[in-house]
Amino acid sequence: MAPAILTQRPKILFLDAYDSFSNNIVALVEQNVDVDVVKIFIDDPLLKGINASGDQAAFLECLKGFDAIIAGPGPGWAKCDEDVGLMKNLWELQDENLIPILGICLGFQSLCLAFGADIERLDEPKHGIISTVLHKGQSIFRDVEQLLATQYHSLQVKLNHPIQTKRAVRYPAQLWEPTETCPHLEPLAWDFHSERNGAVLMGVKHIQKPFWGVQFHPESICTNDEGKRIIQNWWEDALAWKRKRMFRNVPKQSPLSTSESLPKSFDDFWRELGFYNSKKHSTTFPRRDFTAKLDSGTLAPEELASLVAHGDGQSLPDLPPSTVHCSTTGSGRLTVADVCELLDIPRHEAIVLESGLQSNLVPMAVGTGRMSRSEDNEHSWDLYKGLTGHNPAPFGAYMRMHNVHILSSSPERYISWDRSQSAQCRPIKGTVQKKPGITAETANAILSSSKERAENLMIVDLTRHQLHGVYGSDNVRVSQLMEVEEYETLWQLVSVVDAVPSGIRKPMTPEEWEDPAEYASGSGKQSVPYLGFQAFVESLPPGSMTGAPKKRSCEILHKEEDGKRRGIYSGVLGYLDVGGGGDFSVVIRTAIKIDSPDNDKEDVWRIGAGGAVTSQSTPEGEYEEMLAKFQSTARAFKPQPPAKRISKSKRVEIIEPDNPQFAELLANMRGGEELSLDDAQIMLRAVERELRRRTAAGEEGTLAEAEAEGGFN
Numbered sequence: 001m002a003p004a005i006l007t008q009r010p011k012i013l014f015l016d017a018y019d020s021f022s023n024n025i026v027a028l029v030e031q032n033v034d035v036d037v038v039k040i041f042i043d044d045p046l047l048k049g050i051n052a053s054g055d056q057a058a059f060l061e062c063l064k065g066f067d068a069i070i071a072g073p074g075p076g077w078a079k080c081d082e083d084v085g086l087m088k089n090l091w092e093l094q095d096e097n098l099i100p101i102l103g104i105c106l107g108f109q110s111l112c113l114a115f116g117a118d119i120e121r122l123d124e125p126k127h128g129i130i131s132t133v134l135h136k137g138q139s140i141f142r143d144v145e146q147l148l149a150t151q152y153h154s155l156q157v158k159l160n161h162p163i164q165t166k167r168a169v170r171y172p173a174q175l176w177e178p179t180e181t182c183p184h185l186e187p188l189a190w191d192f193h194s195e196r197n198g199a200v201l202m203g204v205k206h207i208q209k210p211f212w213g214v215q216f217h218p219e220s221i222c223t224n225d226e227g228k229r230i231i232q233n234w235w236e237d238a239l240a241w242k243r244k245r246m247f248r249n250v251p252k253q254s255p256l257s258t259s260e261s262l263p264k265s266f267d268d269f270w271r272e273l274g275f276y277n278s279k280k281h282s283t284t285f286p287r288r289d290f291t292a293k294l295d296s297g298t299l300a301p302e303e304l305a306s307l308v309a310h311g312d313g314q315s316l317p318d319l320p321p322s323t324v325h326c327s328t329t330g331s332g333r334l335t336v337a338d339v340c341e342l343l344d345i346p347r348h349e350a351i352v353l354e355s356g357l358q359s360n361l362v363p364m365a366v367g368t369g370r371m372s373r374s375e376d377n378e379h380s381w382d383l384y385k386g387l388t389g390h391n392p393a394p395f396g397a398y399m400r401m402h403n404v405h406i407l408s409s410s411p412e413r414y415i416s417w418d419r420s421q422s423a424q425c426r427p428i429k430g431t432v433q434k435k436p437g438i439t440a441e442t443a444n445a446i447l448s449s450s451k452e453r454a455e456n457l458m459i460v461d462l463t464r465h466q467l468h469g470v471y472g473s474d475n476v477r478v479s480q481l482m483e484v485e486e487y488e489t490l491w492q493l494v495s496v497v498d499a500v501p502s503g504i505r506k507p508m509t510p511e512e513w514e515d516p517a518e519y520a521s522g523s524g525k526q527s528v529p530y531l532g533f534q535a536f537v538e539s540l541p542p543g544s545m546t547g548a549p550k551k552r553s554c555e556i557l558h559k560e561e562d563g564k565r566r567g568i569y570s571g572v573l574g575y576l577d578v579g580g581g582g583d584f585s586v587v588i589r590t591a592i593k594i595d596s597p598d599n600d601k602e603d604v605w606r607i608g609a610g611g612a613v614t615s616q617s618t619p620e621g622e623y624e625e626m627l628a629k630f631q632s633t634a635r636a637f638k639p640q641p642p643a644k645r646i647s648k649s650k651r652v653e654i655i656e657p658d659n660p661q662f663a664e665l666l667a668n669m670r671g672g673e674e675l676s677l678d679d680a681q682i683m684l685r686a687v688e689r690e691l692r693r694r695t696a697a698g699e700e701g702t703l704a705e706a707e708a709e710g711g712f713n
């Protein structure tokens, strides 16, 4: 009998350019099309070696094992071979070796560069910014409704398109036509979100080869579900191309024959913009605003943006704050006097704050507190109690090991996991200091800004990427996205990302807990796949302290900080429990002291503080934020006002019970029972009766004086 032909699931090769969201793309593809994705890095030694040997046959043989390729996002420049690696070779594949390819962000830029485009800087970088993308509902954008897409890029593709060069276009046909410079690239989508950037190309397809590309990130948590539709469309088109390929009777198409004819009606126009959903409901926009514009046939990006943003031709909304160039005037250095004044501490207990605002980088501060040497180590425990008393923190920690004292009031969970290996991360990005004039509403408004939300979104997508890499494509979800949480001295924007291993139902109550057989370790049972610990290790260092793309940002930080070790600041602190779980905080809002024998004169405490620099940051804003974080810890080192003693006269006197109700109440209170409103009223009436009695008896003074005379117990 002929052996059954096992149809393998199709395989997609994902070329990872060391981006911090790659695993989210793998998850998006595996969740929406029936394929297996194999991820390799752009400098994979095996393929790179084959490629370098010039042995194209071997390289092509490798590619033949796949049904399609995704050229992924990443830091760097499509013109820099090191940044794109093996991607560059894809666009040179000869006809017989062609394979469907989708380029995303850097991959998209590499595709366009290969076919005549140029790559230039955006005037206004877009990192963690969500915008409505204008598309024409064709190709991989067919049946796609209004697309809200997250962007993470500083560069853009220039086709030498009139909408880019003249900021005007004969709308709509010309907007979607290839240009003379790039005759093989058909625009599929544009972004007009930023007036300064003008028209930014968001989607493209090659008019002959099976190559498509998008500039935005379809995998981001803040890209709407239309991102999934685009991946599904791409895969359908890739399969269709492969089927056609088998029969090789694909009619040649001239570039012009694929350009769309002018819309026959207003409805066609809106269908092109992707404003119709599959139910084809009618136009919902006032026709009068457009007819004139449409007849003239020429629209500028700002007008197109208005179509996208409002669809009603009204004036553009207030554009997001323009980019503030983070040109710093050298490093900022506070004097000791400044710090003392700032923190209202006497000079002899000065905290010397060394900080430097490196241009375009994370402002980094390290505060060094100097105090007379404490006689015993209880001092650090007392300081810790003071710190967490002033600054209660859900993930605070006190650690005392030999000569090291660590006092942490961290508000941020790096990662925790239980014995089912279900994990949780709670990244924080977005901080507003509590001070006069900053109400909860003000804080919410500030933390709702695109700058703060962009910061948080980047780290949420990074955290998803890290957890997807360990738990797989179907087991990660964002259970809280950018909610404002109130702390003692700050408001913070917090998100929560959960990961649950396949086959585990996360116990929500103690009663639901049962040792999952397949995870319980012990004799004769399957060893526990310590996914939680693996995620803990593979997510280091904490993404909320490195930024994204993580690998590249760590390289830059290492260089900018001259490789100086930060110590425990911005690391993690926590515990592993014997049950196979663990819980770790991000080490921020933390004071560290390392006693050294050669300094028995003073205690030297160090406090680290920093911010998160994005394209919308300002040096002043980040510096202020850094100081606020620093103060929330440094306050514990300020000499505290003497504890308010409750003067004797202020104590609550117990008046001898003059009726059974009061007697019972006193007995209950002494038994520790809560005081209800009724109880309080009984007590009040008893005090009033006592006062009336004293007045009637002509007794002088008040209850307080009576207490002083020992009249009551």
Ligand SMILES: C=C(O[C@@H]1C=C(C(=O)O)C=C[C@H]1O)C(=O)O
Residues within 6 Å of the ligand: 412, 428, 429, 430, 431, 455, 544, 545, 586, 588, 589, 608, 609, 610, 611, 612, 629
């Ligand atoms: C860098 C620090 O805090 C980090 C940056 C935050 C922000 O930019 O809002 C918030 C919490 C931390 O992830 C710090 O406290 O030193």
Ligand SMILES: NC(=O)CC[C@H](N)C(=O)O
Residues within 6 Å of the ligand: 019, 072, 073, 074, 075, 076, 077, 104, 105, 106, 107, 152, 153, 154, 155, 156
């Ligand atoms: N996310 C990306 O792939 C970014 C691509 C490129 N590094 C840019 O900044 O535009």
